[in-house]
Amino acid sequence: MSSPGLQGLRPWIIQRVSAVFIGVFLLYIFVVLITHSPLNVNDWAEWVSAPYNNILIGLFLIAVLWHAWIGIRDIILDYVPNVVGRLLVLTLLGCTLMGSGIWGFKALFMVFIK
Amino acid sequence: MRFRIYRYNPETDKEPYMKDYQLDNVSSDMMLLDALLLLKEKDPGLGFRRSCREGVCGSDGMNINGTNGLACITRLSDLKEPVELRPMPRLPVIRDLIVDMEQFYKQYRDVKPYLDVKDPLPEVELKQTPEERDQLDGLYECIMCGCCTTACPSFWWNPDKFLGPAALLQAARFLGDSRDQATDERLQALDDPFKLFRCHTIMNCVQVCPKGLNPTKAIGDIKKMMVKKSL
CATH class of the missing domain: 3.10.20.30 (Beta-grasp domain)
Structure with missing residues (x-):
């Protein structure tokens, strides 16, 4: 086994499970958009603030970030042969995804402060 | 010409x-x-x-x-x-x-391409049923020409870390052998970001194999065995 985050089977399974979740969730959103159309901002905020939807969107964010980390990590492992360069790019990717995650969860939380 | x-x-x-x-x-x-x-x-x-x-x-x-x-x-x-x-x-x-095929042979040696039997060896040969023997079809016929491994982009990118389709086909051959008793060790050794999981099912190996073998399927079977073991 390698260092945490650089394993073989676990990321492979997570990537597939997250892909299924992302696919099902997008289908759900698509159905919501069609059945609730036309949606204005207030309707949308109300929909997002429902606990069930809020938790689902939070899980979706985690799934997307995790899926992206594993997918881009794989590309980096393929194309960046230099260990230092690889670590640097992986760190940059980790920070970008973490920042995106914080931004996403902040937006999700903001719905409750209105 | x-x-x-x-x-x-x-x-x-x-x-x-x-x-x-x-x-x-x-x-x-x-x-x-x-x-x-x-x-x-x-x-x-x-x-x-x-x-x-x-x-x-x-x-x-x-x-x-x-x-x-x-x-x-x-x-x-x-x-x-x-x-x-x-x-x-x-x-x-x-x-x-x-x-120079040394890298290719090193990958082959890395998968321990021989039966690992923990029990005391019998006086006669280790026997298999015809069904157990059938499990090795499509795996044992490899002639180690190197056509598949050197056609694989994942091998081009990480020739020293990714084992390549030929060696992984051999890994599947011994994982699938009813007489082998080192399944867990073999799967454990392959659970690494590079050795097995650099395969992105590009399937150049299947296209070029002169014996008509399917290393991509063998690699998929190893992944399935790993998932089963982890559950």
Whole structure:
């Protein structure tokens, strides 16, 4: 086994499970958009603030970030042969995804402060 | 028939170059290896490996018009002119079409391609039922020519870390053998970001295998075994 985050089977399974979740969730959103159309901002905020939807969107964010980390990590492992360069790019990717995650969860939380 | 052949002699050439050849009186039933042997009569310096000349030994693997294959079972009539011959990609060239296969053999050794039996060995041979033996079909026939591994982009990117389709086919062959008792150790050894999981099912290996084997499926089967074991 390698260092945490650089394993073989676990990321492979997570990537597939997250892909299924992302696919099902997008289908759900698509159905919501069609059945609730036309949606204005207030309707949308109300929909997002429902606990069930809020938790689902939070899980979706985690799934997307995790899926992206594993997918881009794989590309980096393929194309960046230099260990230092690889670590640097992986760190940059980790920070970008973490920042995106914080931004996403902040937006999700903001719905409750209105 | 026209040929363009990769030439490189590290003792005399600064850089590799492509040399043009012309071969007359080519008959339609000739194989590429027959043509190479005739060309070698004209130019004795031309280097390539060959042995059984019938697709069994796997010595004459080379890149033929951009696709890896065995010269001895490739019909000249199926090839577009000029026939461009290069050494198999991503392995160090020793001379002309001869490559250094050490990396390839190291990968093979890494998967421990032999039965690991923990129980005391019986007086007679280790037996299998016909059904158990059938599980090895499509796995044991590999002739280790290197066509698949050197056609794999994941091998080009990480030749020292990714085991490559040929070695992974052998790993599947011993994982699938009812007589082997090291399944857990074998799967554990492959659970690494590089050795197995660099395979992105590109399937160049399946396309070029001269024996018609399917290393991609074998790799998929190993992943399935890993998932089953982890549950």
